[in-house]
Amino acid sequence: MIRLRGITKIYRTGDVEVPALVDARLDIADGEFLAIMGPSGSGKSTLMNILGCLDRPTRGTYELDGQFVHKMSDDQLAMIRNRRIGFVFQSFNLLARLPAVEQVELPLIYRGVHNRRKLAMQALADVGLADRTHHKPTQLSGGQQQRVAIARALVTRPSIIMADEPTGMLDTKTSRDVMETFARLNAERNLTVVFVTHEPEVAAYTRRVVHIRDGRIVDDDAARAEAAGASGPASAAAPAPAQATA
Amino acid sequence: MIILDTMLIAIRALGTNKLRTGLTMLGIVIGVGAVIALIAAGQGAQKGVTERVNGLGSNLIFVRPAQTQQGGVRGQIATSLTTQDAAALNDPKLLPQVVGVTAQSNATTQAIANGVNVSTTLTAADPNYPAVRNFYPAIGRFITDQDVSSDALVTVLGSTVATELFGSPQSAMNQTVRLAFGPGGRFGFNFQVVGVMQTLGSSSSTNQDDQVFVPISTLQSRIRFLRNPLGQTNVQQITVKVAKSSQIGVTKNEITNLLLQRHGGTQDFTVLSQSDLLATANQVSRTLTILLGAIAGISLVVGGIGIMNIMLVSVTERTREIGIRKAVGARRGDILLQFVVEALIVTIAGGIIGIVIGVVAARLANGHNFGGSSAVQTVVSPLSIVAAFGVSAAIGLFFGIYPAFRASRLDPIEALRTE
Numbered sequence: 001m002i003r004l005r006g007i008t009k010i011y012r013t014g015d016v017e018v019p020a021l022v023d024a025r026l027d028i029a030d031g032e033f034l035a036i037m038g039p040s041g042s043g044k045s046t047l048m049n050i051l052g053c054l055d056r057p058t059r060g061t062y063e064l065d066g067q068f069v070h071k072m073s074d075d076q077l078a079m080i081r082n083r084r085i086g087f088v089f090q091s092f093n094l095l096a097r098l099p100a101v102e103q104v105e106l107p108l109i110y111r112g113v114h115n116r117r118k119l120a121m122q123a124l125a126d127v128g129l130a131d132r133t134h135h136k137p138t139q140l141s142g143g144q145q146q147r148v149a150i151a152r153a154l155v156t157r158p159s160i161i162m163a164d165e166p167t168g169m170l171d172t173k174t175s176r177d178v179m180e181t182f183a184r185l186n187a188e189r190n191l192t193v194v195f196v197t198h199e200p201e202v203a204a205y206t207r208r209v210v211h212i213r214d215g216r217i218v219d220d221d222a223a224r225a226e227a228a229g230a231s232g233p234a235s236a237a238a239p240a241p242a243q244a245t246a
Numbered sequence: 247m248i249i250l251d252t253m254l255i256a257i258r259a260l261g262t263n264k265l266r267t268g269l270t271m272l273g274i275v276i277g278v279g280a281v282i283a284l285i286a287a288g289q290g291a292q293k294g295v296t297e298r299v300n301g302l303g304s305n306l307i308f309v310r311p312a313q314t315q316q317g318g319v320r321g322q323i324a325t326s327l328t329t330q331d332a333a334a335l336n337d338p339k340l341l342p343q344v345v346g347v348t349a350q351s352n353a354t355t356q357a358i359a360n361g362v363n364v365s366t367t368l369t370a371a372d373p374n375y376p377a378v379r380n381f382y383p384a385i386g387r388f389i390t391d392q393d394v395s396s397d398a399l400v401t402v403l404g405s406t407v408a409t410e411l412f413g414s415p416q417s418a419m420n421q422t423v424r425l426a427f428g429p430g431g432r433f434g435f436n437f438q439v440v441g442v443m444q445t446l447g448s449s450s451s452t453n454q455d456d457q458v459f460v461p462i463s464t465l466q467s468r469i470r471f472l473r474n475p476l477g478q479t480n481v482q483q484i485t486v487k488v489a490k491s492s493q494i495g496v497t498k499n500e501i502t503n504l505l506l507q508r509h510g511g512t513q514d515f516t517v518l519s520q521s522d523l524l525a526t527a528n529q530v531s532r533t534l535t536i537l538l539g540a541i542a543g544i545s546l547v548v549g550g551i552g553i554m555n556i557m558l559v560s561v562t563e564r565t566r567e568i569g570i571r572k573a574v575g576a577r578r579g580d581i582l583l584q585f586v587v588e589a590l591i592v593t594i595a596g597g598i599i600g601i602v603i604g605v606v607a608a609r610l611a612n613g614h615n616f617g618g619s620s621a622v623q624t625v626v627s628p629l630s631i632v633a634a635f636g637v638s639a640a641i642g643l644f645f646g647i648y649p650a651f652r653a654s655r656l657d658p659i660e661a662l663r664t665e
Binding site for chain 1 (some may be wrong): 567569571574576580658659
């Protein structure tokens with residue numbers, strides 16, 4: 001359960017203040033599958049970093065499962081990143097020299113888990129890489145690298161997966177594999193999946209799309225449905241046009 | 247995070263850049279090795295001094311002439327002590343605890359035989375010398391009372407001199423040696439060899455095997471130019487042996503009083519025990535040890551700065567890695583620990599290698615004279631090993647903590663943005 005209220009992020013370059021995100025309001029229920037779309041520089045990555053607890057808002061409140069994340073210290077945020085959120089990056093962000101299984105073990109090391117190897121192997125198997133566990137990133141294709149990164153995000157059994165343009169560096173077919181993996185995890189495990197993309201065909205996998213432009217959330221399927229008087233939960237993928245005419 | 251995991255991560259990180267790790271470590275290796283080896287040399291010098299002083303015999307008190315100062319005028323050195331003083335000190339009625347007294351004078355001489363000419367130390371001694379100094383002839387005899395009373399031209403050779411002149415101690419017996427004195431050896435007498443001293447071995451700069459002995463009276467009566475302006479030939483040292491070491495302090499005072507009486511109240515002599523000699527000599531060698539240690543310590547600090555430099559470079563290079571680790575949940579402390587442990591592994595490993603090299607170098611140097619006149623003696627003390635190890639670990643901690651702190655403070659987003 002994520003609740004953002006008045007989230008604003010301002011970057012300061014010398015005397016110039018650049019607002020990257022202005023007064024963002026967003027609710028994400030458990031088990032949602034949600035895409036954030038917007039052109040480059042629209043603030044979607046800033047929003048993603050704040051959602052992923054990698055960055056802190058300048059103003060506003062961020063409530064995650066009843067905890068006020070915006071008030072937390074660096075180390076508390078690290079704990080949230082370690083236990084509650086799995087983050088997947090556009091550029092994979094794997095460590096260059098480690099084999100896949102050790103990449104996946106990384107969050108478990110910081111968590112102090114003992115049977116790491118077993119859990120990491122399981123997570124790799126879950127993303128279809130059971131036969132690539134000892135390959136290093138340079139020996140893996142882009143899609144395989146991203147699936148290692150997904151396994152790394154999954155291995156701590158988080159309730160939320162955040163992905164910042166996870167298919168941005170992948171070709172169409174591999175993109176489809178990765179998105180199908182996300183869709184399956186969302187369906188099978190009731191995992192909340194939030195990701196940023198600017199490709200409509202990728203966003204089409206989701207049931208809810210949030211549009212962002214110039215740092216402001218300009219269009220949100222759920223908000224629109226709510227405004228139109230829809231009574232269903234935000235997670236329900238409501239065919240917006242139908243309700244708009246009602 | 248478990249410390250073992252941190253160590254494995256650190257070792258792997260160090261292993262990816264072996265050359266750099268090796269060169270960084272080399273700074274510590276050289277520093278620690280230098281500290282160990284140089285302190286071993288300094289302590290060896292100290293041990294040499296101790297051995298030399300103890301090698302003089304045991305329970306000894308040395309009486310030597312001192313410069314006097316009367317009305318601002320410095321008196322002549324070496325004019326105060328006489329063989330009569332020595333006899334008085336040997337009087338059991340005056341000093342019952344004294345078990346032996348010997349008087350001696352020293353000069354440099356050229357010993358010539360078989361066309362071989364060696365420069366050596368002449369010791370003019372009396373018959374009590376072997377018992378007091380615990381240094382006896384191996385072959386033949388020492389100087390006797392009769393030699394002294396007749397100013398006999400007899401000599402007892404140190405084993406080194408005997409070997410240099412005659413090839414072996416045995417073949418030196420009953421041979422004639424010319425002992426020459428003065429500039430260019432102008433004055434000289436032929437002495438008959440009546441004995442060769444036992445070999446004490448040389449571990450220090452004063453080699454007791456490299457001297458020749460003649461009766462003290464012979465020196466006093468025949469070699470006139472060694473006399474002082476007053477026409478006296480005085481003794482340069484009176485050595486007093488007491489029965490027990492506990493008597494040394496009291497006896498020193500009694501000797502001082504007795505000689506003051508005999509010299510009309512003038513303190514023209516000094517009375518020193520072996521521990522006094524040791525204290526003076528040790529002060530010098532301790533200064534030497536500190537000096538050598540300090541020089542080596544500087545190289546250790548330089549090595550530590552090298553560690554810091556490389557760790558800072560490493561943190562900069564691995565910014566992205568730090569960002570990734572933070573993104574998956576590493577806390578500040580985890581990152582801090584990782585880099586500190588890396589620095590510690592480099593310094594501790596370097597320290598261990600340095601200790602091995604230092605100890606081996608000290609062992610190899612031991613007994614070699616490196617072109618000098620005497621052999622270098624080295625003593626590796628366990629304390630210096632423990633200290634070097636501790637210091638290298640402390641250097642790792644001290645110079646590793648700042649780069650590690652910088653790494654731990656990196657912002658994950660900023661860190662991930664770097665290439």
